Amino acid sequence: MNYTRIYDISMPITLDMPVYKGKPEKKPSIIVESDYSTGNFYESRISMNLHTGTHLDRTLHMVKDGNTIENLSLDRVITPCKVLDLTTAIECISKSNLMKKDIQEGDFLLLKTRNSFEDILEENFIYLDKSGAEYLASKKIKGVGIDALGIERSQPNHETHLQLMKEDIQILEGLRLQDIEEGEYFLFAAPINIAGAEAAPVRAVLLQ
Template sequence: MIIDTNSLQIYDISMAITPSMAVYKGKDFKRPIISLDSDFSTGSSYESRLEFNLHTGTHLDTPLHMIPQGYTLEKIKLDRVVTKCKVLDLTDVKEKITDKDLAKFSIEEGDFILLKTRNSYEDILENNFVYLHKSGANYLVKQNIKGVGIDALGIERDQADHETHISLFNADIMILEGLRLKDIEEGEYLLSAAPILIPGAEAAPVRAYLIKSK
């Protein structure tokens, strides 16, 4: 969704949370459950309940996700996830993003990088999605970036020992997953990807959007 104002364009890059949405590996137990606590037939108000895995849809991972002593959500300062970012067009990549793919771009220290792939166009989110290979993760670590996001439900797919996640976490790089980038052109934007504040959690849902001046 794109919102136009007099001076800004706002691009919603989040997944909608629904019972039928795509989830990691298509595992049914990961699908959200939305139920009613009360409606106007049982009371004076309408209230709903949502039950879902914290890695559902558009979400931010913290190091505890893969590292036993990793820090959790409340440790993240908002200026790390409300920040300038660069969208890189990698829609020509067939399976995995490597260091060679990333070396084609201007990536600088402190950047927050969003990886736009064919995941945003094709029905492959649950299986066989394009992911960030460990060589690509190591390349981003060397560039000393702030964070990386991808239009997949996982930044890696079935990699042994979770090398991509762990390489990024050990370098204190933010990981944002489940983006929708189909309508986003390559370039620079202001990213807002603040997670819901759940102290002690290893992840949390995000309403992510991009802002660009006209």
Template sequence: MRILDISMPITENMNVYKDNAAKRPVITLASDFSTGSTHETKIEMNVHTGTHIDMPLHILENGKTIENMDLEKVLTKCKVFDFTRVEEKISVEHLSGKSISEGDFILLKTKNSLVQNPGKNFIYLDKSGAKYLADKKVCGVGIDSLGIERNQPGHETHKILLSSEIVILEGLFLKNIGEDEYFLIALPINVAGADGAPARAVLLA
């Protein structure tokens, strides 16, 4: 068995959503051996930093929060689909040619994983693709960008998926992952009441 880490490292200079500097984590030294008997680090960051899970409350008023998540949905078999040739967005026409069944967790590999920083023009999942996956009754969707959508004013992709209780896993790093079936582990930090949480995501192959 191989363990394939598909998580983004958390650093002060890491990629953040649309290069918004205010979203970069702040990591400071709380104490070291010159000031005490322990070494401790303090981190301040948005719960949607790096590899993370979106919960319904992120977009839907009165939506569920992270402590209410069904963890079986992120301890599951998954399918990685290679869309690295797709430009701009993944739509229903791209997904309809793939083998997708009810209960699948789908990971979308795009050219986001092949560049150092996709910036504001990252590849995303549009509302037609989200509706297709919702109609297929998948349990989750992951993507290698820090947002599953962009430039959709009504947040349609998020709303379609989250209202169907489909897990959204963002900020994956899939450069070295081939199109195949794997076992996904992506457990979020249990921050009670939060609209999302960082996760350490790995694939077992």
């Protein structure tokens, strides 16, 4: 299969990047430990929450004794996918929004919303509500990604996460989809292999 375009749909990791609800403790820290003023090599260190920027959740994030990064089968995140244009959604993505789209069993869906265009990522971002998560679970999709820092926003009992996780639907958060049109692509979203971790950073790429 030949691909003519490569799209980077990841958030760059920077000191002033948007983080979930603007929480200072979620901002990354990047420290230069050695540079050319002190020696003949350059080395730096990063410290950040594993849910910062573009990342993949595993079920341990919300479920005691849930699965972790090293147990992920990579064919779950290196796969054909569909980008769905949901930029007309006002507050959240619900079942009524999704019913208008062509969604088939085994799809990996990327939800493109106003989040990719407006400065709302830290506060009133568009999210997937419980009805939307239930609908996707009933469709038996493979995974879902969203251009928000969380797939849900202050929902009681983490309903969206749990609806998806109980069906082993992969959750990819922190995408940037501004320049991506609705359609079919090939997704490469392998996370860093951090054994025992409930999440890990991803360099997400679409091939067209």
